[in-house]
Amino acid sequence: MNIQDNINKQLKDDIDLVHKIEKLMTKVEIMSDNKRDMLLAGFSRNTLSHFISINILVEKKLYNSAFALERIFFENIVKLKYMYYVMSDEKITTIYNANSWKKHFPEPFQKIVDKVDLESGIEFYSEIKGRVYTIMNDYTHTGKNQINRNFGESGLTIKSNFSDELILDTLKGNKVLLKTSLIVFLESIGLKNGFISKDEIEEYLEY
Numbered sequence: 001m002n003i004q005d006n007i008n009k010q011l012k013d014d015i016d017l018v019h020k021i022e023k024l025m026t027k028v029e030i031m032s033d034n035k036r037d038m039l040l041a042g043f044s045r046n047t048l049s050h051f052i053s054i055n056i057l058v059e060k061k062l063y064n065s066a067f068a069l070e071r072i073f074f075e076n077i078v079k080l081k082y083m084y085y086v087m088s089d090e091k092i093t094t095i096y097n098a099n100s101w102k103k104h105f106p107e108p109f110q111k112i113v114d115k116v117d118l119e120s121g122i123e124f125y126s127e128i129k130g131r132v133y134t135i136m137n138d139y140t141h142t143g144k145n146q147i148n149r150n151f152g153e154s155g156l157t158i159k160s161n162f163s164d165e166l167i168l169d170t171l172k173g174n175k176v177l178l179k180t181s182l183i184v185f186l187e188s189i190g191l192k193n194g195f196i197s198k199d200e201i202e203e204y205l206e207y
Helices: 003-025 035-059 063-068 070-085 089-097 109-120 124-138 144-148 164-191 198-206
Strands: none
Touching (some): 003 164, 003 198, 035 070, 035 089, 035 164, 063 070
C-alpha cells in the first residue's frame, strides 16, 4: 500500500470513528443545571467539528485551510480539559454566563497546558506544544508556513506544497488528540451515568 492509499484509508477510518463517537454521544443525556457537563458537551462537539472539518478539507486537497485549523483544534482540546478538571465551580458558573471568555482562561496559553498536564500527571500536551505549536501558529492566517506552502518545490509554481508524509502524520496525530479529548465526555458523563457501557468505551479506545 503506497502512502496515498494510506492517507485514503486513514480518512475512511477517521469517518468510521466519528460515526462511532456520534452514536455514543446521542445516547448520553445531560442535566441542564449541570453547567460543567453542559460546557463539556459544547467543547466536545467543537472538537469533533474541527476534526471532521480538517478531514474534509484534506480529502478535497485544500491543505492550507486544513492546516489553518490545527492550532484551533489543539487549543480547544486543552481548554476542554482545563475547564473540566481544573476550573472551580464558581469559575464554571462565571464563564457559563459570560458574554466573553477572553479574561477567564489563563494567559499565556502555556499556563493552561501546564495545569492540564499537572492534573493528569503526564506532560503530554506540553510535549506536543513544545514540538509543534510554533508551526501551528505559522499555519494560521498569513503565517510563514501558510504562505510558503503555496509554492511548488521548484519555487516557480503556485500550488499547495504539502508532502504526503506530513499529511498522513498530521491525520494520525489528530486521531490520537481526538480520542484523548472525547474520552472525557464518554467516560465522565456517559459511562459514569450508565448511558454507555464499559465494553463500548473499550471498543472506542481500541479503534
